[in-house]
Amino acid sequence: MEIQGKIKMLGETQTFGSNGFRKRELVVTTEEQYPQHLMIEFIQDKCDLLNSYALGQSVKVSINLRGREWVNPQGETKYFNSIQGWRIENLQAATPDASAGMPTVPPMDAFEPADNINEEDHDDLPF
Numbered sequence: 001m002e003i004q005g006k007i008k009m010l011g012e013t014q015t016f017g018s019n020g021f022r023k024r025e026l027v028v029t030t031e032e033q034y035p036q037h038l039m040i041e042f043i044q045d046k047c048d049l050l051n052s053y054a055l056g057q058s059v060k061v062s063i064n065l066r067g068r069e070w071v072n073p074q075g076e077t078k079y080f081n082s083i084q085g086w087r088i089e090n091l092q093a094a095t096p097d098a099s100a101g102m103p104t105v106p107p108m109d110a111f112e113p114a115d116n117i118n119e120e121d122h123d124d125l126p127f
Helices: 044-050 091-098
Strands: 002-010 014-016 021-029 037-043 058-071 077-090
Touching: 002 037, 021 044, 021 058, 037 044, 044 077, 058 091, 077 091
Parallel strands: 037 077
Antiparallel strands: 002 021, 002 058, 014 021, 021 037, 058 077
């Protein structure tokens, strides 16, 4: 799945426990009729993907939805969901590349009007 929007918040990398588990949070605001502020987690080596991004940038984030079950001490079962990012792309940089390889069209004033058209001239085309 993918989410597109602007970076609203870019957290610092957090390290947990003696095993060095790392997590970094990113909030992306979608650009739709009812914008959503979605918190996306990047974990372990994926934290470094966010180093070259800044607030306000338009991005496309590839995500996985994660869910887990937890039973509290009273025996009640609780469910938690998270959004985990695994790739991020800068949409502002992608815009110029979209036209790469496309032929360019000269402006209209680069064409000269034909003034030697004679309706009586017939071409030799069969149709």
